[in-house]
Amino acid sequence: MVLEMFEHFLSNLPNVTAETAADLDEALAKIEQGGAFDLVLLDLNMPGMNGTSGLSKAIALNEGKPVAILTSNPSQKVVSDILSLGGAGLILKTTSLKDLGNEVNFIAAGGRYIPVDLIETQRVKTQDTTSTPLSDRETTVLNLLAEGKPNKEIGSDLNLAEPTVKMHVKSICTKLGASNRTQAVIVARDLNLI
CATH class of the missing domain: 3.40.50.2300 (Response regulator)
Structure with missing residues (x-):
């Protein structure tokens, strides 16, 4: 029809x-x-x-x-x-x-x-995929999270204190609406941020 x-x-x-x-x-x-x-x-x-x-x-x-x-x-x-x-x-x-x-x-x-x-x-x-809510440092930390590195190793790689890394991870989770680091990596991949 x-x-x-x-x-x-x-x-x-x-x-x-x-x-x-x-x-x-x-x-x-x-x-x-x-x-x-x-x-x-x-x-x-x-x-x-x-x-x-x-x-x-x-x-x-x-x-x-x-x-x-x-x-x-x-x-x-x-x-x-x-x-x-x-x-x-x-x-x-x-x-x-x-x-x-x-x-x-x-x-x-x-x-x-x-x-x-x-x-x-x-x-x-x-435009959505090229603009990111994350700072350059947070993006660097996020990429290391995606590699499965723990906070201590990320701190060592970036010459940051472990509490500073924890602060960045918390900020990343907040900005991406994620409840933990694993979920943050998944969300970031969905948004083509990493």
């Missing part, structure tokens, strides 16, 4: 004729039989896609014409993979019908399209 509605909507756009396929194999067969399409739009989760590997197959068959991805909430890795493989862009399933028509026409005309929301999300994530 969704495929039929999608085909019906796109076919009603000016100068657009749409065909749909239930899975990647059927889509590839249609490209092989009918020749290159002005635009191939693949659902990232359609059967046979196997992540973005289906994108490469469609690009190879579509004779240099644009191939883009339709998906819901892609990770930044998926967005990066789509672009590095030569994909013409990405259309979100949450886009409005008006925007869908514009995005399809833009990509079919040779443009590369990534929704601004995804670019903004990437920018915010980059």
Whole structure:
């Protein structure tokens, strides 16, 4: 039903004729039989896609014409993979019908399209991972904690008294919202701080 509605909507756009396929194999067969399409739009989760590997197959068959991805909430890795493989862009399933028509026409005309929301999300994530609540000394102590070193050894490595190391560990735990040194290391890894 969704495929039929999608085909019906796109076919009603000016100068657009749409065909749909239930899975990647059927889509590839249609490209092989009918020749290159002005635009191939693949659902990232359609059967046979196997992540973005289906994108490469469609690009190879579509004779240099644009191939883009339709998906819901892609990770930044998926967005990066789509672009590095030569994909013409990405259309979100949450886009409005008006925007869908514009995005399809833009990509079919040779443009590369990534929704601004995804670019903004990437920018915010980059800012989040590059800014750290920890001082340089705390980051150094945290890295030694990640190596499993006890406070006494950290103090020896950094030429600090053991109570000073304990103070840094306590500060690290507070800033990262961790209840102990092990949890602090786990949180820091999740935040790409180490």
